[in-house]
Amino acid sequence: MSLGAGQSAEGTNAGGIFVQFNQDCTSLVAGSSNGYHLFALTPDDGVEEIYASRSGQDTCLVDRLFSSSLVAIVTVQAPRKLIVCHYKKGTEICNYSYSNTILAVKLNRSRLIVCLEESLHIHNIRDMKILHTIRDTPPNPRGLCALSPCVDNCYVAYPGSSAVGEVQIFDAVHLNAKCVISAHDSGLAALAWSQCGRRLATASERGTVIRVFAVPTRERLYEFRRGVKRCVAIACLAFSACGALLAATSNTETVHVFRLGAAPAPGEAEDGWLGWLASAARAGAGLLPAHVQDVLAQGRAVAAARLPVTGHRAVAAITSSPRAPRLLVATSAGVLYVYALPAEDGADCALLHEHQLLRPDATAAAAPRCYAGAVRGPDAPHTESARAEQLGAALESSPPRGPFDLRDHKHFPPMRGADDDAQ
Incomplete structure (x- = not known):
C-alpha cells in the first residue's frame, strides 16, 4: 500500500510525495523534499500530524512499524x-548500505x-x-x-519472472522457498497480503483481472474483472482488516472495491448486460468456450469511488471506524480522500472528507524542528548494545498483536516537545 517519489521505487510518481499506510492502516506516513511526516487517522475521519522530521533531506521511502516508534527511511x-x-x-538507531538503489x-x-532490483x-x-x-x-x-x-505466516511475495505473472513465495522466518504461483500471463503490477497472511491478491500489467490465491496451497480463490473497456495500470491492491473487501487503485479516476465471496445466491439476479451474460453462461454451462466462461464467471466491483483529481498515483486502505467502514485513498499530490462505503452493492462511494497532507512545492520551505535527543550522523558508529537498547525502546511502544481500536489514544501517544525531553 505505498507509492513513491523521486526514483524507481514501487509506485513511483516522480516529483510527487511518497505516501504509505502502516501495516494495520491506523496511521499514514509521507515522505517529502524536506523529510518525513507521520499522521494518525482519527475516529472522526480526520487526520492528525504527530511528527515531522524536517531533516532537509528528500525522503523517497519511509515505513513505520505499526504504531511503534520504529521508522525506516531512504533518502534521495x-x-x-x-x-x-x-x-x-x-x-x-542504525543504517545499512547496499550494492544498489533501494x-x-x-x-x-x-x-x-x-x-533491490535483483535481490531481497x-x-x-x-x-x-x-x-x-x-x-x-x-x-x-x-x-x-x-x-x-x-x-505467524511471515511470507514475502515477489516476481518470479519479468515476462509472465509468476509469484515467488518465501518464508521469511524459516528462510526457505515456500511455493510458486502462476498468477497471470503478463508481468505482475501489484501484490498485497491479507492481514492473516494466508491470502495474496495479484494484478498484472494488463490491469483487467485481479486474482486472490490461498497460500501456501496456491488455490485460486477469487477472480475479479476490474473492467472490460480498457487496460489500465494497477497501482495498489489493499485488503480490509477483516479480509472481506479488496480495493484497487489504478491510473484512472476510479477506485474499485470488490467483495470476496460475493457471488450471487442461486436465483438472485445480477444487474447490467454483463450480469445478463453471466446468467446466460451459467444456464448454458459447457456450451461456451472455456475462456469465455472464465470471463463471465469473474466477479465485479461492488462499489467504486471517483477521485476528484486525476493524474496522481494513489494508494488505498479499507478501515473500520466506530461509525462504518471507510475507504481511504492517499495520492502523490499529498491529499487523503475519505469515502463512505455504500450499504448496497453497486453504488458509488460518497466522498466525506478531503485532507491536504503536504504540498509537493511547499514542504522544502517548512521551518526545521529541533529535538533534544542527539541525532547521530548517517555514518556514526553504533555498538551492538546501544543498537539493541534503542531497537527495544522503539519496539516496546508497539501494541500487542490483536485488534486495534482507533478510539484508544494510547496507540498514538502525543509527540513530546524538546523541553519535555530535556527534563
Missing part, C-alpha cells in the same frame, strides 16, 4: 542506504525486507542483522514485493 541523497530511526527520540522497504513485527535482503527486526539474502531475482525495476503483516 543516499538511495543505497537504509536508515532506521526512533522517531520520538529523534535518534538514528526500491522498497517492508516491515512486520518479525522481519524487515529491503528490495531479510533483516531480523529485533537486532537488524541480515538473516538471508535472495540473490539473482528476475529484474524488478519497480521494487515490487509484499510482506505479510502477520508473523
Whole structure:
C-alpha cells in the first residue's frame, strides 16, 4: 500500500510525495523534499500530524512499524542506504548500505525486507542483522514485493519472472522457498497480503483481472474483472482488516472495491448486460468456450469511488471506524480522500472528507524542528548494545498483536516537545 517519489521505487510518481499506510492502516506516513511526516487517522475521519522530521533531506521511502516508534527511511541523497530511526527520540538507531538503489522497504513485527532490483535482503527486526539474502531475482525495476503483516505466516511475495505473472513465495522466518504461483500471463503490477497472511491478491500489467490465491496451497480463490473497456495500470491492491473487501487503485479516476465471496445466491439476479451474460453462461454451462466462461464467471466491483483529481498515483486502505467502514485513498499530490462505503452493492462511494497532507512545492520551505535527543550522523558508529537498547525502546511502544481500536489514544501517544525531553 505505498507509492513513491523521486526514483524507481514501487509506485513511483516522480516529483510527487511518497505516501504509505502502516501495516494495520491506523496511521499514514509521507515522505517529502524536506523529510518525513507521520499522521494518525482519527475516529472522526480526520487526520492528525504527530511528527515531522524536517531533516532537509528528500525522503523517497519511509515505513513505520505499526504504531511503534520504529521508522525506516531512504533518502534521495543516499538511495543505497537504509536508515532506521526512533522517531520520538529523534535518534538514528542504525543504517545499512547496499550494492544498489533501494526500491522498497517492508516491515512486520518479525522481519524487515529491503528490495533491490535483483535481490531481497531479510533483516531480523529485533537486532537488524541480515538473516538471508535472495540473490539473482528476475529484474524488478519497480521494487515490487509484499510482506505479510502477520508473523505467524511471515511470507514475502515477489516476481518470479519479468515476462509472465509468476509469484515467488518465501518464508521469511524459516528462510526457505515456500511455493510458486502462476498468477497471470503478463508481468505482475501489484501484490498485497491479507492481514492473516494466508491470502495474496495479484494484478498484472494488463490491469483487467485481479486474482486472490490461498497460500501456501496456491488455490485460486477469487477472480475479479476490474473492467472490460480498457487496460489500465494497477497501482495498489489493499485488503480490509477483516479480509472481506479488496480495493484497487489504478491510473484512472476510479477506485474499485470488490467483495470476496460475493457471488450471487442461486436465483438472485445480477444487474447490467454483463450480469445478463453471466446468467446466460451459467444456464448454458459447457456450451461456451472455456475462456469465455472464465470471463463471465469473474466477479465485479461492488462499489467504486471517483477521485476528484486525476493524474496522481494513489494508494488505498479499507478501515473500520466506530461509525462504518471507510475507504481511504492517499495520492502523490499529498491529499487523503475519505469515502463512505455504500450499504448496497453497486453504488458509488460518497466522498466525506478531503485532507491536504503536504504540498509537493511547499514542504522544502517548512521551518526545521529541533529535538533534544542527539541525532547521530548517517555514518556514526553504533555498538551492538546501544543498537539493541534503542531497537527495544522503539519496539516496546508497539501494541500487542490483536485488534486495534482507533478510539484508544494510547496507540498514538502525543509527540513530546524538546523541553519535555530535556527534563
